Amino acid sequence: MNFSKIAIIGGGNLGSSIAKGILSLDELSKESLVICEKRKHRIKYLEDTGFRVIDNAIEMAVKDAEIVIVSVKPQQFTSVLEELKPNLKPDQILVSTVTGVSLSEISDVIGTHPTVRIMPNTAIEIKESMTCICFNNTSEEQEEKTINLFEQLGKTILLQEDLLDAVTVLGACGIAFALRFVRAATQGGIEIGFSAEVSEFIVSQTVKGAAQLLHENHSHPEAEIDKVTTPQGITISGLNEMEHQGFSSSVIKGLITSYNKLVYMERNNKQ
Numbered sequence: 001m002n003f004s005k006i007a008i009i010g011g012g013n014l015g016s017s018i019a020k021g022i023l024s025l026d027e028l029s030k031e032s033l034v035i036c037e038k039r040k041h042r043i044k045y046l047e048d049t050g051f052r053v054i055d056n057a058i059e060m061a062v063k064d065a066e067i068v069i070v071s072v073k074p075q076q077f078t079s080v081l082e083e084l085k086p087n088l089k090p091d092q093i094l095v096s097t098v099t100g101v102s103l104s105e106i107s108d109v110i111g112t113h114p115t116v117r118i119m120p121n122t123a124i125e126i127k128e129s130m131t132c133i134c135f136n137n138t139s140e141e142q143e144e145k146t147i148n149l150f151e152q153l154g155k156t157i158l159l160q161e162d163l164l165d166a167v168t169v170l171g172a173c174g175i176a177f178a179l180r181f182v183r184a185a186t187q188g189g190i191e192i193g194f195s196a197e198v199s200e201f202i203v204s205q206t207v208k209g210a211a212q213l214l215h216e217n218h219s220h221p222e223a224e225i226d227k228v229t230t231p232q233g234i235t236i237s238g239l240n241e242m243e244h245q246g247f248s249s250s251v252i253k254g255l256i257t258s259y260n261k262l263v264y265m266e267r268n269n270k271q
Contacts, residue, residue, distance in 0.1 A: 005065045043055060066092060068093070069095040090114075
């Protein structure tokens, strides 16, 4: 892993997912990973889960940490950065998972400092995240160490920063979009005779296998679809009915709607 101590500021769903993923690597002790959280009910959950938690004390949390991961709501981020600023050491890597706050905006608050923006998703807790990364004021060694950490928690890709909003929609929101398909297919399975548990098991494994085919074969989705569809067969009949009902169009429109809302929210927050 290359990091001996990690601090996570914010113990919400994403922050705790990152923590679970890191500890599942079995390369860092629970004492060497600390979560800073201020909400009492969340602190209890995190402590019950087995995490070391510091109650709203950023100075103590980041002391001696080699990497500081900030995972809070956008409206909280500036105040967190201002509190972090006097406590950050020059060689500590600051990692932000916060949507809509650019590297330049972070620099405006904390000055020149090794900073990374990442956009993972909640599958990071099972080491299957799609994590997109961009750097600012980082050394080659710091970049290699950061990439190595998140490569162990799924797949990574380096992107230019202006694509991170799109990544948020496609990769992070995409978890929910994919799961909504699983839910719909599961309900369809119940309609045709399966119990809810068996239907969900079949659907989830099928979706996992479909994604793995693309990764392993480096193929286009339509190439794999063609392997399953036969003339006058049941697969093409089902696919055509889904398209008649607007399946692909609905997915695309949903992605664009989420993206447009994100851009709108960012613009209004900066006015």
